[in-house]
Amino acid sequence: MMATPSVVNTSVFPDEEFISVAKQVNNPDFTGYEFYIETMGVKFYRKYRQSSGLYEYKVHGVMDLDPIICGNVYVDWEYRKQWDKYVMELYPIKDEQSNKEGLYWKVDFPFPMSDRDYTFIRDMKVVQLDGAITPVVIARSEPFASYPENSDVIRVDDYCQECAMQSDGKSGAKAYMHYYDNPKGMIPTWLINWGAKYGVPQFLQTMQDACKNYPQYVNDQGRTLIPSPEPAIIA
Incomplete structure (x- = not known):
């Protein structure tokens, strides 16, 4: 099901x-990564980045959610403000000079x-891969001239995320x-890495709950969930 989107x-x-x-859903590449933790049926792998002293992560496994709904939840910025308690501001932006479109996101740090x-760009496309419907979301930090850095907030300019989901043939994905x-600032790298160990699993649980509540949210907004979306890419 796809929603008439926000x-x-x-x-x-x-x-x-x-x-x-x-x-990567069926054939993940963990070259250069080490196993880190396992929780909620998914395994976490990490790779050290010498340039920042931080780790990048790959997550792979089966989760109790609908892949199409999960794709919607990932990119529905209005809904994100409902279920993510760390969101302070989140809204679409546009560079007036280049007409580039993206999102502005302000996050509450303790x-x-x-x-x-x-400031980042993001897109979701449904890929039909070997006959399987696979929603894919890609997001990366991107500068926007119309939204310069604010002295009261630290601008994160090194961020990337990719995710893909596919039915497991049962009730999960x-x-x-x-x-x-890389959140920058004066946060010790050990603290950032420690936070990733516990923060990402917590995020997955929150995301799973948000997916389960999404159909009711869409209905309350007077929007429609569209079943069996047409793939944008066939591979």
């Missing part, structure tokens, strides 16, 4: 990139740390995610 689709990523991410904000985020 999303921002930039269409800036090539089809080949969506296909590459979709293939005291005494400064809050963070992002095979899921893959690749994620990296």
Whole structure:
């Protein structure tokens, strides 16, 4: 099911990139990664980035959610403000000079740390891979001249996320995610890495709950869930 969306689709990523991410659902590439933790039926792998002293992560496994609904939840920025308690501001933006479209996102960090904000581009496409419907979401930080940095907030300019989901043939979804985020500032790297260990599993649980509540939210908004979306890419 796809919802009549409250999303921002930039269409800036090539089809080949969506296909590459979709293939990770059944054939994940963990070259250079080490196993980290396992929770909620998914395994976490990580790779150290020498340049930042931080890790990037890959997540793979089966989750109790509908892959199409999950794709909707990922990109529905209005709904994100309902279920993510750390969202302070989140809305579409547009660069007046280039007409580039994206999102502005301000995140609440616990005291005494400064809050963070992002400007980024994101897109979702449904890939039909070997006959299987696979929603794929790609997001990356991107500067927007119309939304310069604010001295009261630390701008995160090194962020990327890719995720893909596919039915497991039962009631759940095979899921893959690749994620990296450098929050900068004076936060010790050990604390950031520790937060990733516990924060990402917590996010997955919150995301799973948000997916289960999404059909009711869409109905309350007077919108429609569209079953069996037509794929944008066939591979």
